[in-house]
Structures are given as C-alpha cells and as structure tokens.
Amino acid sequence: MGSLLLVTIQVDMHDQLALTLQDDLTARIVRDRAHGVLIDISALDVVDSFIGRMLGNIASMARVLDAETVVVGMRPSVAITLVELGLSLPGIRTALNVDRGMELLRAGAPGDIASDGPKES
Amino acid sequence: MTKTRLPEIISRNESDLLNEWVRLQNEVLAGRGDRISDHQLRANSQNFLRILSAALSQGAGSDITAREWTSMRDLLTEFSRQRVSQGFSPSETAIFVFSFKQPLFVRIGKEYANDKQAFEGEVWTATELLDKLGLYTVEAFQKTREDVILRQQQEMLELSTPVVELWTGVLALPLIGTLDSERTQIVMQNLLQGIVDKTADLAIIDITGVPTVDTLVAQHLLKTVAAARLMGADCIISGIRPQIAQTIIHLGVDLAGVLTKATLADAFRLALKKKNLTIGA
Numbered sequence A: 001m002g003s004l005l006l007v008t009i010q011v012d013m014h015d016q017l018a019l020t021l022q023d024d025l026t027a028r029i030v031r032d033r034a035h036g037v038l039i040d041i042s043a044l045d046v047v048d049s050f051i052g053r054m055l056g057n058i059a060s061m062a063r064v065l066d067a068e069t070v071v072v073g074m075r076p077s078v079a080i081t082l083v084e085l086g087l088s089l090p091g092i093r094t095a096l097n098v099d100r101g102m103e104l105l106r107a108g109a110p111g112d113i114a115s116d117g118p119k120e121s
Numbered sequence B: 001m002t003k004t005r006l007p008e009i010i011s012r013n014e015s016d017l018l019n020e021w022v023r024l025q026n027e028v029l030a031g032r033g034d035r036i037s038d039h040q041l042r043a044n045s046q047n048f049l050r051i052l053s054a055a056l057s058q059g060a061g062s063d064i065t066a067r068e069w070t071s072m073r074d075l076l077t078e079f080s081r082q083r084v085s086q087g088f089s090p091s092e093t094a095i096f097v098f099s100f101k102q103p104l105f106v107r108i109g110k111e112y113a114n115d116k117q118a119f120e121g122e123v124w125t126a127t128e129l130l131d132k133l134g135l136y137t138v139e140a141f142q143k144t145r146e147d148v149i150l151r152q153q154q155e156m157l158e159l160s161t162p163v164v165e166l167w168t169g170v171l172a173l174p175l176i177g178t179l180d181s182e183r184t185q186i187v188m189q190n191l192l193q194g195i196v197d198k199t200a201d202l203a204i205i206d207i208t209g210v211p212t213v214d215t216l217v218a219q220h221l222l223k224t225v226a227a228a229r230l231m232g233a234d235c236i237i238s239g240i241r242p243q244i245a246q247t248i249i250h251l252g253v254d255l256a257g258v259l260t261k262a263t264l265a266d267a268f269r270l271a272l273k274k275k276n277l278t279i280g281a
Helices: A015-032 A049-064 A076-084 A098-108 B006-012 B014-028 B038-057 B067-086 B090-098 B101-111 B116-159 B181-197 B215-230 B242-251 B264-274
Strands: A004-008 A036-040 A068-072 A093-095 B164-167 B170-176 B202-209 B234-238
Touching: A004 A015, A004 A098, A015 A049, A036 A049, A036 A098, A049 A068, A068 A098, A076 B181, A076 B215, A093 A098, B006 B014, B006 B038, B006 B101, B006 B116, B014 B038, B014 B090, B014 B101, B038 B067, B038 B090, B067 B090, B067 B116, B090 B116, B101 B116, B116 B181, B164 B264, B170 B181, B170 B264, B181 B202, B181 B215, B202 B215, B202 B264, B215 B234, B215 B242, B234 B264
Parallel strands: A004 A036, A036 A068, A068 A093, B170 B202, B202 B234
Antiparallel strands: B164 B170
C-alpha cells in the first residue's frame, strides 16, 4: 500500500459532497496509514468561499491524523478569486501539478513515504 | 422673432465670406502653416459654410443637438480629430468657428443697414449658434485627447508588466511605476499565467521601479504573493530601496511571511540556492 492519497475534484462541490469527501478521506488516511494527501483541483474553474473553507478543513483534519496536505493544479483565475475573497489558505501547502506535489511530499518527510506512487481515491 | 435670413446672406456672399474667413484664420494661425495647408483650411471652411447654410435653410434652430445638425457635428468632430493629430491647441482649434463671426457680422450689418432692431436680432441668432458650434468643437477636441490618453494608459498597462524567465523555473517580474488595483490585477494574471506556462516554482518580484509604496500598494503586493503561493510558487520581493523599507515599517505593513531582498542579484542568488544550483566562478 502506498502512503499518498490523491483526491481529484472534478464536480462542483456542495455541502453533502464535501461531508462525504471528508468522511471518506479521513477513513482512508487511517486505513492506509497515509502520510500525504494530494488534492487535485485542476478541473475546478469556479470557486467560492465554501470550497476554500472545505480545503482548509480537510487539511486540518489530515494534519490531526499526521498526514500532510498539498493542494495542486490550481488555475490562475481560481487563485486570484481566492485571494480576492481573502482566503489565502495559510495552513495548506500548494504545488503547480501532481508531480510537483508528490516531490514536495516526499522531500518533506524523507523515509516516511514509500516511493511506489499515489493511490486513487 | 422674424425668420432668420442667415442662409440667404451666407449663400449670396459665399465666396467673399470664405476668402475673408480663411484670411482671418491664417492670421491667427500665422507660423503654423507647416501643420496645415492653405488648401486644407479652405476645404474645411467651404464644407462648414455649405453645411451651415444647408442646415439653416432646413429651418434648424440654435439647438445643435437637433437632427438637422448631424452632418455639422460630424464635420466638427472630424475636424477636431485632425487638429489633435496635427498638434494644435484647443484655442487654435476653436478659432476656426469663432473667426467666422467677424466676416459674417459685417455682411449682416450691410444687409440690415436701415433696421437696427432686425440687425441686433440676427446678430444674436448668429452669435448664439456659432458659440455653440465653437464649444462643440472644443468638446470634440477634448474628447479626442481623452481617447488618446485612455489608449496610452492601456498600452502602458500592457507594456509595463513583462514576466521573464531568469532560469528554469525561476521567473522575474520587474515592476515599473505605481501599482493600482487595476494594474495589480494584470500583474497577477501575467505572473500566474507565467507560472503555469513555464512550470515555475519561484518568482522574484522586483520593485526597484515602484516609486512609492503605501498600504494599498503593499496590500496588492501581498495579494500577488498569496496568489502565486496558491499556485505552488514561492515569491521573493526584491529591489526594496531604503526609503521604502522605512515607509513599510512606519505604515505597519506586515511582510513577515514574505521573503525580501534588497537587490535583484541577492534574490536571484537565493533562488538558485533554493533550487540547489551554484554558479561557478
């Protein structure tokens, strides 16, 4: 089992979906003893404060379970929107794409993370 | 008020009026002959006269926004645009219309030599009309100039925000001039797009060319840094001049979370170090 989880968000998030995601993700982190979570939001072209808060929550939950979260693939327009909304996601690490995100997680915790690639979630 | 006989007076004395008017304009514009040819001046004046008498004979009043004056407005707008591009001043442009008064009034005077009251009425009609046309010319002149300024502003926006790649994955963003919110928006977009295009993870924002930093500018800078961070790129702010460092601290702007360097060279050195690169001596 690898110790990185990859979450790809491809549909519009709403409350119920976000709660389901939080449930699934925390369960998987515990079950797989994951040390890193990659959230790929490259398919999102609209964000609101809700999604910003959700990302923050997921990162905090993962941190409690000793997993590092990296948000990857944010589009320029999304980044500008989040900043204008005053949400600069201070607790979350970010990377340009999945590869960079994985490098970041591996470099951040050498020895902790196996190198056999991410798992789809 | 009796019906105005202006169109009749104008068409009867057309060539005299034209000659005298062009002569007057040339007097005023003496020494500017290099900018506008006599031929062009005459053509403009002739057009003006033709359209004026046409509009008047259609019964157009002194309300120059009326439909009858459409072609006159077009003529004056076009004329003002020409004058702007030829580098004339507003008064040199307005004199085109105003200098027509003298020759016209002389003709009106001759026409009503025996009727003082009618003369006054006619002169008033003509003055009112010509004043409005003159003012319209100045307004059109002003508007053309404003368009030029607006266009230049946009060109400046596009020109002054280049994103350059200093090294593989290291971008530099030299900022020149004051940062307002509109420019910050463009700077941000360019930088973020650059980060995507070059898959960069480091960006150096150089503010050597930013004359002053107030709280608003600082806030814009911080926003840009935050947006770049969301895209996974670290930012280094460089080119901070001593006065600006002092201002930032006096204003209480918190730059604690941002890497800052005094010069672009230092920032570049830091960037290379972060990427584990060294330059051999």
